Amino acid sequence: MPRDSLDSQLGTDYDPDQDPEEKRTLRRQYRSLYKSTTEDAQGHAQDLTAEQLVEKVKQSDSLFHRVKGTAEATLDSTFLLAATQMGAAKARAMKAGAGAFDVDDFVSRLITYMGRNQGVAVPEDIDSDEEQDYSGELLDFARIGRRALAKSHRVPVMDFMLGPLSxxxxxxxxxxxxxxxxxxxxxxKPQEITESDITRSENETTKNVATLERILQQQDNKVNLFRVIVNPDDFGQSVENLFYLSFLIRDGKCALEFEDGEPFIYVTEQPSEEDYAAGLRKQQMVMEFDMATWRRAIEVFDIKDALIPQRPKSTMRIGGKWYG
Known part of the structure; x- marks a missing residue:
């Protein structure tokens, strides 16, 4: 339907600038109408008479002529849905003769009449102009259509009554x-490992710290820090040497001092508790030692051989296999 004719039929136009007070009043009236309808029914459609339900629908129609926004139209749809459900419930509750209208029995009779025999006999009051084969699977909607046309003025179309029954x-x-x-x-089965299968290695850190201490004790004078720790053939072991040296400095067995900006290491007598009580304090520092520094130290101090001998890579034996 064209928009103009729809507006003329409803008697309203969409107006987003409708007076807010008018919209609030309209919403309040819709809610009041919905509340009175549902509360009067109290969940049972038969509590409202058909005349009362029609009267409430008429009130909704009068309100709808003032609707100009989507929010109010939604309230109208909510009320109409509730009214429709009540009307359907009242229709199901209608009684014809001695018993209530049975929808299932009605559908079964329709199926039987239109050709699908499901064990329900054709009623005696239904006249048949031609013999019908009830063994087919498709329903003959044309047959019930001819009956319906006698009571209906609707123009028949191709999909008339075509649907759920088939x-x-x-x-x-x-x-x-x-x-x-x-x-x-x-x-x-997973390989079982016992205590005897695991060959425990010595404490590498303790062993290497002691080795480094012996090497420093053999030096007569102060030694450049980089000549002590740098291994020109192995950057990884150079980092480890610096790590082991930090234990000697922490325990006070070695000292680090700078002369003209050059770091030196030398062996000292380990301080006693009396020395710390007299005011001797430990100082901590963080030293950055990356591969660029390692290469620069080798170049500047012309380091050819490592003061600390090359250590073999540690391995651990588990079961019959070795892991490096």
Whole structure:
């Protein structure tokens, strides 16, 4: 339907600038109408008479002529939905003769009359102009259509009454999945490791710190820090040497001092508790030692050989295998 004719039929136009007070009043009246309708019914459609329900729908129609916004139209739709549900409930509760109207029985009779025999006999009061085969699967909607045309003025179309009555409920196919069977012969027990299988290595840190202390004690004078720790063939062990040297300095067995900006290491007598009580304090520092510094030290101090001998890489034996 064209927009102009729709507006003229409803008697209203969309107006986003409608007076706010008018919109609040309209919403309040819609809510009051919805509340009175549902509370009067109290969940039972038969508590409202058909005349009362029609009167409330008329009130909704009068309110709808003042609707000019979507929020108010939503309230109108909510009320109409509730009224429709009540009307449907009242229709289901209608009694014809001695018993209530049975929807299931009505549908079964329709199916039987239109050709699908489900064990329900054709009523005697239904006349048939031609013999009907009830063994077919499709429903003959044309047959019930000819009956309906006698009572209806609606123009018949191709899909008239075509739908749910001819649809079979689909059953979900059950798919059985094959279970993977594993060959028991391929299973292997995990390797058991006992205490005797693990060869424990010596405490490398303690051993290497002691080795470095002996090397420094053999030096007559102060030694340049980089000549002590740098291994020109192994950057990793140079970093380890610096790590081991830090233990000697921490325990007070070695001292670090600078002369004209050059760091020197020398062996000292380990301080006693009396020395610390007299005011001797330990000082901490963080030294950055990366590969660029390592290469620069080798170049500047012309380091050819390592003062600390090259150490073999530590390995650990677990079971029958070696891990480096």
């Amino acid at each position: 649809i079979e409920q689909k059953k979900r196919a059950v798919i059985k999945r094959a279970t993977l069977q594993k060959d028991e012969r391929e299973k292997k």
